[in-house]
Amino acid sequence: MNKVQTYSLFTDFDIDLFKAGKHFRLYEKLGAHLIEVDGVKGVYFAVWAPTARTVSVVGDFNYWIQGEHQLEVRWDSSGIWEGFIPNVEKGATYKYKIQSDNGGIITEKADPFAFYCEKPPHTASVVWDLDYKWKDSKWMKNRKDHNSLDKPFSVYEVHLGSWKRHGEENRFLTYLEFAEDLVQYVKETGFTHVEFMPVMEYPYDPSWGYQLVGYFAPTSRFGNPQEFMVLVDKLHQAGIGVILDWVPSHFPDDAHGLGFFDGSNLYEHPDRRKGYHPDWKSLVFNYGRNEVRSFLISNAIFWLQHYHVDSLRVDAVASMLYLDYSREEGQWEPNEFGGRENLDTISFLKEFNEAVYSNFEGVQTIAEESTSFPMVSRPTFVGGLGFGMKWMMGWMHDTLEYFKKETVYRKYHQNELTFSMTYAFTENFMLPLSHDEVVYGKHSIAGRMPGDEWQKFANLRLLYSYMFTHPGSKLLFMGCEFGQSAEWNFQESLDWHLLQYPLHEGVKKTITALNKLYRTEPALHEKQFSPEGFEWINYSDYQNAVMSFIRKGNNPKDNVIVICNFTQVVREDYRIGIPHKGKLQEIFNSDDVIYGGSGVISPDKITIESSPYDGRDFSVAITLPPLSVVAFKIV
Structure with missing residues (x-):
């Protein structure tokens, strides 16, 4: 066995914070860190595995042999295993080989705090750094002037794997290619922000990124971490904000992932009624466990700090809030007061929002929350969850239902449109026409419009114009801005060839004009939530x-x-x-x-x-x- 030097980045204060669920920069301690000890360069490894009997680092530097580099467990009952391995370099691939104290189960896990991962279907973590010289100081200095609630938020939602692909080989664009093509396109069409569907590493393409394994690593499908930083940097230099989809609601049970990490239910709730999501067949975080809260909030802080992200859109909040979400009677247990609300989740979301807003000026959090749960976008000090905005799912549903009706029948359904104004200001609402509305047989947005060809496109322009003049911020999924005819297919590029046709080009011109109107007319954004x-x-x-x-x-x-x-x-x-x-x-x-x-x-x-x-x-x-x-x- 090669000697692993005893070394720690943790102080006693770090450990106290971690155990209390208050350490929000765990990525500075846990994971793999390139450092120098006594003049020797190498990597400090640290992983949380409290029920492990042994933890070894296996990788291309030791031929993946278990026990060659065995970490030491800390004495303080934190469950952290750590040590310094000399001469390991940036780019080395590795995993943790964990032998459980619970029946001797051996698992081989990717690093939950890895900054970079192998390109799927490979599953190892990669030793990497976060060194980068940012050039967006002007944006960061004035960020609050772009991201305040009284400023325009016109969001272009993008799935990087299918926005545009190259040639007959149908290959992905790289982060560096997006930094040219996407930035130019978004600036041309006038959107104020881009929202990326999850960019954190995920193993399964059909999940669209919503089944995460590498929470601290931008997916290697499109390049390395620094190349993703270039994309964010270029967007900021062009005056465009960056929103990331963030998924603290669930995670997959892939063998190399977070599930059953050290032979125990470490990250997921041990009660399957709370720890398993029947819709997505995935595992649910244990929001009541302090160390898990530190992991998740640290992850949010990480993207805001190291990738200069302006906003986090939190996915599937409703599934987190309710104990009976997608569960039949008998499949869930009420909270201590007899209700259906998950009290641990409510506490976690409040703490998450407080941590974000207290650490960063000029950022926002946005909740995808589909129920009438009260005060989602109200401050925690008045009893709210503390989000900056909430998706207006009721508006989206009612509006699309109205617009698909033949015009002769619309006079009987006008209340479906006017109803939104009865609750429009109960939250800070964002109006979404998102990816979820153009899949699974729902048709494209353009495909829902009634009438002949001219009427379909007139209805589409009418829909978007109504959306942009309605109170609230806006979100439009890629392809909708030029009237994509087909449903979204994550495996193919958008149908860019449609822009050769005048009616499709006309929709794009409409969106460009609406974005300009929304940005330049103060009445459309200054009091959009009032x-x-x-x-x-x-x-x-x-x-x-x-x-x-x-x-x-x-x-x-x-x-x-x-x-x-x-x-x-x-x-x-x-x-x-x-x-x-x-x-x-x-x-x-x-x-x-x-x-x-x-x-x-x-x-x-x-x-x-x-x-x-x-x-x-x-x-x-x-x-x-x-x-x-x-x-x-x-x-």
Whole structure:
């Protein structure tokens, strides 16, 4: 057996924090770290395996032989095994060979804290560093000016494996290629942020990245950690924020992963009713175990610190919050108060959000939470979970249900659209049209639209225009911005060839114009989460399937008047109430010919009349284009 030198990066204070669940930078201690001891370079290894009898590091430097480099367990009952192995270099591959004290089971595990992993289907960890010279100081210095809740959040959701692929071999782009192609495209279309579906290492492509194994490693499918840093860096230099999907809800039971790590239920809850997810056939973290909380919160902090990430979108929050989620009666146990809420999860999520917001200025957390759980995006000090935003799943569902209806029937369903405003300000809502809406037989967003070809695209432009003028931040899945016809296929590139056709190009131009409108009109973002930022003009004209409202900013001069016509009938001399005198100037019209519309455009300026209407002292008569949203300002 080769000698492993006794060495530790842990102080007694570190151990106390770890045991208490309060150590939020564990990645600085656990894992594999390139260091120098007594003038000799090598790697310090440390792993948490409290029920292990022995732990060996096996790798390409010792021919994967168990026992050649055996770590020592700490004396402090922390369950941490550690030691320094000289002459191991960056790029070495390794795993932990763990013999359990629980029946002598031997497992071979990837490092939970590895910074880099072998490219799947290979499963070893790779010794690596995080050295990189960032060039985004301007963005980081002013980040709060981009990511505050009163700033525009128009998010382009991307699956890196299928945004674009190369040639007949259908190969992935690399992080460095994304740093050119994707950055240029997002800047061109005007999105303020990119959200990456999980980039942490995952073994199984059909999971889309939501079954993680390497929580601290960007997937090696597209390059190494520094190359992913280049991508983030380039986005920031282009003025584009970066959001990562983060998955603390569950993890796969792959043999090299976190499951049954040291021969015991170390990371997963030992009670299968709480520790197994029936929908995804995966394991659920034990949120009540202090060391697991330290692992997860450290992971969140890691991406924000070392990869300059601006926001974490937390996946499947509802599955974490409820003990009976996807479980039949008898398959779950109520909490100590007889309720269905997972109290450990609630406590964990609050602590996670407090740690993020107290450590980083100008970042956000976003919850994908599909129920009516209260105060998800309210501060913890008033009893909320502490997220910055929450996905508005009700809006998404109701809106898509409405839009798939033939226009002749829409007058009977206008309440499906107006209902969202009854709860729009109970949370800081993000309006999502995400990847989940374009798979499993749901059709693409464009494919849901009724009517002939022209009407389908007019409806699509109408949908997006309604979305961008509705209160809340926005998220659009890749391909939706140019009217992808087919459902999303994670194994293939988007159908970029469609942009040669005018109607598809027109959708892209519409999104580009809407992004500009959202960014440049303060009324559309300054009070996007406040009831002070919205006022109905008329929501009850269901006979014509028309509704109108005012979006408000800090300055009344910035107010934007929005009128939506949900049928293909041109409404001439359509009158709406206006709050004061002046002239009405059109600033956006989704029926413009440049977008593929019919070109029913308002005159340069329309005089507001002293004629009461809609409960207001003034009004104006305009021509409403078919299947359109028109936006005006009073000048």
